[in-house]
Amino acid sequence: MPHDSAAAADGPVLRLGEAHPGDRGVILEVRTPPAGSTGGVDPAELELRLLEFGFVEGAQVEVLHEGLLGGDPIAVKVDDMRVALRRGEAMNVILAPEAV
Amino acid sequence: MSSLPVATFALVGNPNCGKTALFNALTGGRQKVANYAGVTVERKEGLADLPDGRRVRLVDLPGTYSLRARSPDEAVTRDAVLGRLKGEPAPDVILCIADATNLGLVLRLALELKSTGRPVVLVLNMIDIAERQGIAIDTEALSRGLGAPVTATVATRRRGLEALLELAADQVGREAATPEGGWREPTAKEVRDAHRQARDLVRVAVKPPSRPDTLTGRLDSWFLHPVAGVVILLGLLFLMFQAVFTWATPAQDLVEAGFAALGAGAAAVLPAGWLTGLVVDGLIAGVGSVLVFLPQILILFLFILLLEDSGYMARAAFLMDRIMGGAGLHGRAFIPLLSSFACAVPGVMSTRVIDSRRDRLTTILTAPLMTCSARIPVYTLIIGALIPNRTVGGVLSLQGLVMFGLYASGILSALLIAFLIRKVFWRGGSEPFMMQLPDYKRPEPANLARNLGQKAWAFISRAGRIILPLMVLVWALSIWPAPPPGAEGPAIAYSAAGRLGRWLEPVFAPIGFSWEMVVALIPGMAAREVAVAALGAIYAVGGEDGALAGILARQWSLASGLAFLAWYVFAPQCVATLAVVKRETGGWLWPSVMFAYMLALAYAAALLVFRGATALGLG
Numbered sequence: 001m002p003h004d005s006a007a008a009a010d011g012p013v014l015r016l017g018e019a020h021p022g023d024r025g026v027i028l029e030v031r032t033p034p035a036g037s038t039g040g041v042d043p044a045e046l047e048l049r050l051l052e053f054g055f056v057e058g059a060q061v062e063v064l065h066e067g068l069l070g071g072d073p074i075a076v077k078v079d080d081m082r083v084a085l086r087r088g089e090a091m092n093v094i095l096a097p098e099a100v
Numbered sequence: 101m102s103s104l105p106v107a108t109f110a111l112v113g114n115p116n117c118g119k120t121a122l123f124n125a126l127t128g129g130r131q132k133v134a135n136y137a138g139v140t141v142e143r144k145e146g147l148a149d150l151p152d153g154r155r156v157r158l159v160d161l162p163g164t165y166s167l168r169a170r171s172p173d174e175a176v177t178r179d180a181v182l183g184r185l186k187g188e189p190a191p192d193v194i195l196c197i198a199d200a201t202n203l204g205l206v207l208r209l210a211l212e213l214k215s216t217g218r219p220v221v222l223v224l225n226m227i228d229i230a231e232r233q234g235i236a237i238d239t240e241a242l243s244r245g246l247g248a249p250v251t252a253t254v255a256t257r258r259r260g261l262e263a264l265l266e267l268a269a270d271q272v273g274r275e276a277a278t279p280e281g282g283w284r285e286p287t288a289k290e291v292r293d294a295h296r297q298a299r300d301l302v303r304v305a306v307k308p309p310s311r312p313d314t315l316t317g318r319l320d321s322w323f324l325h326p327v328a329g330v331v332i333l334l335g336l337l338f339l340m341f342q343a344v345f346t347w348a349t350p351a352q353d354l355v356e357a358g359f360a361a362l363g364a365g366a367a368a369v370l371p372a373g374w375l376t377g378l379v380v381d382g383l384i385a386g387v388g389s390v391l392v393f394l395p396q397i398l399i400l401f402l403f404i405l406l407l408e409d410s411g412y413m414a415r416a417a418f419l420m421d422r423i424m425g426g427a428g429l430h431g432r433a434f435i436p437l438l439s440s441f442a443c444a445v446p447g448v449m450s451t452r453v454i455d456s457r458r459d460r461l462t463t464i465l466t467a468p469l470m471t472c473s474a475r476i477p478v479y480t481l482i483i484g485a486l487i488p489n490r491t492v493g494g495v496l497s498l499q500g501l502v503m504f505g506l507y508a509s510g511i512l513s514a515l516l517i518a519f520l521i522r523k524v525f526w527r528g529g530s531e532p533f534m535m536q537l538p539d540y541k542r543p544e545p546a547n548l549a550r551n552l553g554q555k556a557w558a559f560i561s562r563a564g565r566i567i568l569p570l571m572v573l574v575w576a577l578s579i580w581p582a583p584p585p586g587a588e589g590p591a592i593a594y595s596a597a598g599r600l601g602r603w604l605e606p607v608f609a610p611i612g613f614s615w616e617m618v619v620a621l622i623p624g625m626a627a628r629e630v631a632v633a634a635l636g637a638i639y640a641v642g643g644e645d646g647a648l649a650g651i652l653a654r655q656w657s658l659a660s661g662l663a664f665l666a667w668y669v670f671a672p673q674c675v676a677t678l679a680v681v682k683r684e685t686g687g688w689l690w691p692s693v694m695f696a697y698m699l700a701l702a703y704a705a706a707l708l709v710f711r712g713a714t715a716l717g718l719g
Contacts, residue, residue, distance in 0.1 A: 032288075041456070045170075046532055047288055052165045053534055054205055056295040064317075068326040069422040073431070075324055075537060080202050082316070082537035084418045084431075089532045 017091030024062035025095035030055050033092045054078040055093050105157040107272045113197030114206050115163035116538035118225045122255035123160040150269050151262050167212050168285045172452040192272045194220045200230035207298035216283045219271035220248045227252035234310030242305040256544045316539045323415045333419050340403040342500045344396045351395035359388030381640040382575030386633035393477040401555045409543035427515040428522025431533035433463040440470035444677045458526045462518050468677050469514040471507045474628040478668050481632050485652035486661040509669050570623045574634045578641045592642045612660040612710035659713035666709040672698035
């Protein structure tokens with residue numbers, strides 16, 4: 001089936017919040033979280049925090065570890081830094097998964 | 101040459117970049133620690149000498165990822181950098197401290213700092229670790245791209261300090277180009293753009309590591325393992341509490357012998373009479389019975405400092421997040437709660453890192469349930485007196501197990517209370533949990549020694565300032581008024597303390613407290629460990645001879661002792677904690693709530709334990 005390069009953007013995507021240890025990829029998009037999904041914090045504020053921790057379009061991400069209960073939180077490597085976050089917040093980070 | 105400081109340099113950087121180690125190396129012992137006016141954010145200030153002999157003032161600011169402050173802690177950094185703090189001029193130069201092994205995030209911060217218009221110097225700290233990993237940083241290119249001078253240091257080996265100070269002094273008076281209107285909160289787009297700029301800078305100036313650090317990854321595969329990680333965490337905590345009991349004994353014996361000799365010496369020199377009583381029974385016995393716990397407190401602090409300095413603490417917060425989250429606590433609450441094992445006062449103060457007010461209040465209300473070091477004297481005294489010193493299963497000390505149980509009850513009840521607060525009073529989601537997991541580092545012995553010395557001094561000076569005067573008071577109340585001539589029974593029964601104890605006794609009788617125990621609770625309100633000193637003084641004045649533990653073993657039933665322990669798991673007996681809660685929450689409402697709920701819990705727990713133990717035949 002012919003696929004042109006423009007279709008790559010419609011290729012498989014993975015929400016970081018649904019990823020598992022070993023999954024890796026490049027961040028395609030950091031979304032402003034939907035209203036009501038962020039508890040007591042303003043969605044725009046959560047987006048800024050993700051950005052300030054290095055979750056920014058183009059960054060290389062790899063999931064390293066997950067917690068015992070429900071696999072939450074997750075520990076990820078963002079470029080050269082290790083960060084822990086909950087899956088709920090990680091749902092707003094969209095990856096282009098890399099074949100392992 | 102001593103002179104007035106000619107300029108002020110502020111140290112700003114991400115958390116875990118070695119900023120405080122650099123501050124310590126630059127200022128040596130010449131620092132003061134205080135709080136910023138109006139907020140209880142710790143303020144560290146010190147002096148450093150330039151190579152030409154002039155003197156500069158250095159201010160260590162709380163670590164942050166951005167000037168966009170989210171918590172009171174970060175607000176101080178922002179306000180200090182912008183010169184918005186009352187009585188604090190803006191710094192002449194901002195030293196932006198970077199972990200040389202990981203420049204990505206700090207370069208974005210450096211760009212933001214530059215937008216304040218203040219001169220910025222980028223300091224590549226821990227350059228030795230970067231060199232060992234084979235990271236090559238072209239400081240020229242970095243400096244050109246950033247538009248700010250760059251220098252490298254190794255704080256722990258005092259490398260590059262003079263060059264840094266000289267470079268910074270050159271920047272005094274230079275104004276960078278300021279965007280119109282100065283600094284303002286960046287938008288999401290601006291943060292993205294700054295990241296892109298920072299990443300381009302890294303690409304140009306930094307050659308990635310040829311020997312990357314694999315240690316952190318290898319250690320994390322154990323420490324963050326879903327099962328093994330939790331087992332290791334529990335094992336570490338258990339080891340910590342066993343160590344507090346077994347390692348401290350020789351040092352404690354030494355302190356005890358020292359105070360006994362001091363008391364005997366004083367008794368031999370001083371004329372017989374009330375003065376000798378005051379000095380020997382009141383002061384020396386009282387202060388000695390508290391200082392004897394210094395070795396245990398130092399061991400506890402040593403463990404906490406090692407966990408912090410090595411980078412493990414963030415892993416513990418990761419492992420605990422879900423459990424704490426289930427109880428309605430924030431993952432970040434782990435660090436205030438763990439500090440509360442040393443003392444609830446810094447614990448409550450460190451809740452400033454939690455920006456949601458509800459999460460913060462829940463943490464503040466439960467922090468005093470963590471077993472603070474002031475409870476250690478009470479626990480060890482009662483356990484040592486009433487719990488047999490034998491091993492269980494050949495390896496574990498029974499006394500250590502009871503201690504572990506007391507700590508565990510504090511933790512479990514804190515989780516339960518937090519759960520109730522969140523389910524009953526404040527429903528709704530909690531704030532996000534996002535935290536850097538720093539690379540593991542070998543703790544620096546000099547740094548450890550400095551911190552430990554500060555803790556030891558704080559404990560000793562507290563013994564002098566609070567415990568000493570209280571002991572004089574307890575002693576005075578327990579000998580005055582003197583019994584009428586021909587009175588029967590011990591003299592203390594006629595004293596003010598004895599009368600007060602007997603008057604309150606009916607209230608505490610259901611939970612198995614004798615009047616001596618009740619008397620000890622009263623000065624214990626000021627500081628928990630004073631209860632131990634007070635018991636010592638009461639029994640000494642009452643004519644009981646020998647070590648306090650021996651007296652308690654004769655006088656107290658096991659059920660009463662266990663009830664006393666249960667009381668102390670919950671009792672809100674610490675004026676300093678209530679005062680810091682008032683200051684942090686801005687009123688008397690929350691300290692009152694805390695006092696009421698903890699007092700009720702203490703009474704209920706002691707009642708339950710006393711009745712239960714009596715029913716089991718331990719009365």
